[in-house]
Amino acid sequence: MQMRLLRAVGWSLAAVLAVLGVAVFLLVLTLKKDAALPTRNKYGLVFDAGSTHTALYIYRWPADKENGTGIVSQVEACTVSGPGISSYADKPAEAGASLKPCLDKAMKIVPAEQQRATPTYLGATAGMRLLREQNSTKAEQVLAEVAKAIGQYPVDFRGARILTGNEEGSFGWITVNYLLETLIKCSFTGKWTHPPAEVVVGALDLGGASTQITFLPGTTIDDSSTKALLRLYGTNYSIYTHSYLCYGEKQALKMLMASLHQDSQTPQQISHPCYPKGYQENVSTADLYDSPCVHAPSTPSPAQNLTVTGTGDPTACGTAIEKLFNFSCGANRTCGFNGVYQPPVRGQFFAFSGLYHSLHFLNLTGGQSLSLVNATIGQFCTSSWEKVQKEFPTMNRTHLRDTCAASTYALALLLQGYKFNHKTWLNIHFVRQVANVDVGWTLGYMLNLTNMIPSETPQRVVGLQRSNWIVATVLLAIMLILIFGLLTVICCQKNSGYESL
Template identity: 30%
Template sequence: MPPPTVDPWLASRRFGVVIDAGSSGSRLQIYSWKDPRAIQATEDAQVLSSLPTVEKGTREGDSWVAKVEPGLSSFADGPSGVAAYLAPLLEHARTQVPPSLQPETPLFLLATAGMRLLQPMQQAELLQETCIFLKRHSHFRIEDRSPAGPCGSSVRIITGEEEGLFGWIAVNYLMDGFKGSDEELTTYGFLDMGGASTQIAFEPSRQEREKSHDLMDVRLRLLGGQEIHHKVFVTTWLGYGTNQARERYVGKAISEYEANRDPPFGPEKEIADPCLPKQLSLTEYPVQPPASSSHSKKPHTLVGTGSFEQCLQQTAPLLNKDAPCAELPCPFNGVHVPTIDFSVSHFIGVSEYWYSSEHVFGLGGPYDVVQYERAASEFCSRDWSDILDEHQRSRQNGTLGGDGELLANGTVVSTGHWGDDVETSRLQMQCFKAAWIVNILHEGIGLPRIVDVGGNVTTEGEAVAQKAKDKGLGRPQFQSMDSVGDIAISWTLGKMVLEASKEVPPLSDSTPPIVDPIDDIPNTAHPTIKPIRPPFLDFDAIEDQISGHLPSSLTRHSLGFSPVGFIFYLFTVILFITTIYRLRHRIRSTVRRCARRKDRDYIALNYSMEEGHAFSSGLSTPSRPPSPPRTIFHFINPFRRASSFGSRNPHPASIVITSPVLRSGQSSPTHVSPHRSPLFTPSDFPSGVPGSPHFYTASLVSNGSVASLTSRSRNSSRMDLTSFATKQTIPRTSTAMM
């Protein structure tokens, strides 16, 4: 029987699994790479000077990706549904990664925009349910609990800045941006735009790096063990994604219309909107209107006029370039960004930059502002009915093209070629999104407008890039991309490149391990990025859940403080006072015992002197009898009693024991607490004369009160104490002395 053959592709292969828990769905992606230790033993120096090669987690096909809908954040009110939601993704990962490699395969679930919008307590509950499910139903490598979360860094919510950093790593990994000497800065900048926010991440010039204090340290390890370091600036503009920018635009348009309406209370008319194609009519609900009047909060009808130039002008104020700036320069909305040298820093845009360029205009790739604006102007000026008809025909034909036009050698040969992936909502908002992207690029971050008179006559991005090269402009300053080869540009890829880099053995044992950039932030008062850590108790979040059941006068907005927090602290104080009250007798007894210790020693000394038993070394304080050892239960008992709250009798019956003989045939009862043994027993008493220090100390303890002893006369005390001893013949010398 021939020996089993080893699959060359699986030999020394490592895997990594990451789940991107977005707002609309969760996408699982499986990546793989060769074990760096195996490569170090076989490859040449050229390979060792590069990063590990991260590939798809399957040899062929698209089974390295799986997706479920809706987003994880949709289970905020029912965390118990997380298990059934994630089960298909986890099962898919188990079928693709060999079982023998699963214990050493890291699995991450990193949540983004949707989870960031939840209340902290909702975030904590979802992360806890997710962690429990992944740990109990898989053998993948998942971290233990840490300050980062219930499963450490394996299950957590990442910030927009972290997305930008991981995206920056992915872009430069795919574009060979990490190759080259430190003197030749070749890294690409990264731009990402979604519906809610937009991010930028880039490595400033050497001069700017020396002046900047808010840069992130990105460390990666090459296959040879050498480390590369890059100082990267990253920031996020919340509310500057295409969807939220549109909401602000609609609110501003409605407010301006209401402010200028004549007469003020006349019938409402349609509002002209240059950012919609001609004759497109939409009823818009102002999500973010200024509180100028009640009319501005009602839905209004906007009708498109299809003017891209006017749309550019009316959306530019939304950048809020006049906002206060704490540290110059601030491109827009008062957010500081180091000066960008576009002759050195070249940017790649993903997500909305790609969709708004390629899906309708067919202009994805190297960016030419003249060609882009011309395509946008032609699209916006078309009648909506014509656009809609062509969209229907393109769905039937299933063909692809540019902005509804099929070009051959620069000539339009057919129309109606939008693909199936272009939705009607995309066509409705295309004019606005195109204008918003142009303003972000040029009026926002300051990308120069390189004007080519007449523009380009081709929509092929590579032709545009070649033309720029022919003119000596070098590589494009900006280009939109979706993938390189068969690998999509995604922040998840950047995360896996970082994980593969962590597995490369360092050149020295003293070299610190590679960590995520957010874990390399110095512990300062104002960190560059604040990681998202749902708190254990969040009173505002708890109150938000019950605010609907509270009168308006009891909300934190009316009171000026959180009533839930006040109740919590009040309960804590009441619990503390109750505990002290239950322990009051024990505390008072302890204080008295400490205060009377010196009195007992003094009285014992007086009786010793009275009986004629002075110490040979002069008058000195007799030593106390050794205290019995105290166990931990001696200190716990009072708290156990305090926590009983009436479950037991607080004053249990005393136990009666017999004291030493007073007279022949007589004994005296002594009451001792049932919770502890008496301090001394008859066997502890010395059999010597009544003047013994041990004898008198035991008598004081059994009597239970110093005051009762001192209230007697000295003669009667002497008689009682003398008769308290066992029967012995008292020497005459002692009697004579008395």
Template identity: 35%
Template sequence: MTSLHHPSYSDDEVDLQTKIMNCNVWFFIAVVCFVVGMVGLVVIIILHHKDQEPLYSYGVVLDAGSSHTKLFVYKWNTKCHQQTALANQIHSCKVTGGGISSYENNPSALRPPLEVCLREAEGVVPDDKQSKTPVFLGATAGMRLIHAVNSSVSDAIMDVVRDTIQSSKFQFTNPKTQARILTGSEEGLFSWITANYILGKFGVIPPTEVSQSRHKRDLSGAGEGTVGALDMGGASTQITFYPGSSVKMPDNFTGNAVLYEKNYTVYTQSYLCYGINEIKRRYQALLVKSQNFTLDIVNPCGPQGKTITEHYSDVFEAPCTRDSSEKPVSKNTNFTFRGSGNITECAVVTHQLFDFNQSCPYKTCSFNGTYQPPVYGQFYAFSNFYYELSFLNQTDSNSLAEFQTALSDVCHMTWKQLREKYPTTLVDFLPWYCFSGTYIQILLTEAYKFDNSTWQNLHFVDELKSTEIGWSLGFMIDSSSDLPTTKREYYMTNLAFALMMTLFILFILISVGFACHAVKFHRQKQRGLIYQPAPKTDNYGAIQ
């Protein structure tokens, strides 16, 4: 009987071939190559995507104003546009209590309320970014006043501030630079930067939570097309604007900033003791002096039927009203201010808070002998400017006459009429709207020289594009160019990514080739084209 064994194969070899052919090893090789290729592609794509994700930086700024302190957290893509950040406000926290200047008798009490907002900010900034996130504090007019009167007191307050910030997780390597008292010019300049940045006047459009677009437009010149900024806090007021290319300004009235590769030079001036709280105090002191320190004072700007009692210290022991002359009354005295609702006399007294007769060495001036070029372009007025105009329902009006009419109506109301018409307005603020409006009117028209035509260029706002207006955002933008550049730690270079992609795609192509070969092998086997070993026989030729 003829053997069916192939002459070149032993029985063991035939068994091995049979097992291999039955499981079709080509399918197995194809699957392995495909899995290696796909897993490799997924891994390198994920790593490359991480390399391409925006790398963000963060900054924290505390606005330490005369009446309160507020913390802001800003975020921007580390790939700064022309070395200046496109920052976006992502969080804010109001520190409880008054401004830091109100802690002059107990500076250590500042620590707990500051720590609350610092801890809150740490919860907003990612953990891995905190040590590289700079934190700044700028103290404004309230601290400027204290520093001018008693620098040791202001130093004690700032020491507590710096020590508290130092205990946070944020980067605070230069305490005396990062937490300091701002000059009035800086405050005005940074507010100007904020307003123009939000409005897109620097040739860039700031990011929002909705859009991260980066559009550009050309300006005719560095300054043309920008808007002026009018700010009024509790202790000072600022005016900042670009006066036009033909105006040559004295150096001590200018502010300079390099933003998005352009240099901006603007007029800026801050008036200390002309913020809304201090001007009220100065008005009361003026009334007391002009009425020979009698204890019962006629208040022409106050509504008829309303009395306000103030202690001597509240009127005369603040930096803006303190002077060397002795007052002919006891320091334990209380003054009673009785409203008379006399708008004419109110304007006369308020006018005396300005010195329009002081000599000025310049061609154009505002008041107190201070240089100011003619107002130029559009202006945005915020803070206490906005609060007054909002109360008078004049924020959407561009008419000086309408503003004056609305103010006159309020000034002629009795206290009873005011309470009936404005039942939800805080009673502490309500008696002061006539005086505040009269003061703002004189400041804008006689000091800054806005008239019937240029009043139309005034816009009274609290926010612009859902962003609070103030100096802190402008400060962060201006400071960003001085911050060290954050460098990304790349997982792989673009060349390595391309080579790895090619390698793993090749694995997938090879797996396809093996799969095709496996299918072909399977079909040949089914048609009997592949060698099939004979059944095993015993030594006598019988089939087992």
């Protein structure tokens, strides 16, 4: 009887272990099958409604890795034809209509079954901030029309709004550090690690109507209006950020022209030292003083046409551009320009948008020394209009005319404005893309609004890790050994029972 009871218990244990072994085996097969399935993607759309143009960015990421890092890719960047939406202040319906070709393109890229779940945003920057200052009613009408146009498409539209300057700077900083994986990295084993603060990079952005500087300073930020507090992946960041309205490239060159006009000895003639020698054009005073960034003379003359003549003088060009800034700082205070507080620049910086484009044309975005950059710009600025047209026959006429002014302005902004020097100049990396994604505020904006960057460190990486496979295999092997051992014992006991009989 006792022997029979032992055999029954043994068979029961063997059966239980066998069931557990089969369960583990099926689990491993299921996970393997799931891992082999094609990854389902999600999409996001963000319109960057800048002062000079609008662009639609289409992003994609694996649906099972929303809180990962370095996984969002850019599928497409569609440039909207025509000027920025702020230019449609008097015909707002056309602002909405201008977006439709890019939206049509997006609908061909995003699978139809996923379109209604695709988050879609429109963020407007300094051009619309200026329009709101001039006429808030017209600004609201433009936003309403672009929202109406986007709302006609089967997407999860989450609104059109005007970003503040500090938001624009902060989101650009998030974008570049997210793409560089300097906020958090994931090891092969699935463990999250925080890189040291020293590897976090600053962001330098130059648009058409504003410019932003954002970085992690080595000191306490004394002015709360220039501080942004972010909690990303379980780490707190106190970043310095400031946006200078009217100091984007287009508005700065407009201010330069107005300043030259007001300093001119001949009211109807403007000698422009930043334009190539021999270049000539006519401009109206109405166009010259149509921006809130440009201060009209105290005694305005009646509307008239002005003749602008290029003189190709790099020294005079630099002097005229520096007059646009006020470099004096208050006592016991460090500042950038115009009296705005700024701690000393620290660490590596990524410069993009207009800063990249103004120097890339002259092949100066490859880490060249500041002395070489100065020499190259100076040489170009002394070229005649006839010469540069022959050297760059396919280049847009306006862009070619403005190259000297734009590159000289970029240098003045970085060196005199933001206080970089010969040594820290080498810490600036001029880029258009990082990891095949255009650098700007749009990605950071989408990551923030979709909560794809959690405030706390992720606990695990979604998906089957190598360690899981090892544990499952070991458990399965142990169970099989136990089953084999139990069966052997039972057989031995059975044989010994026969012998005793």
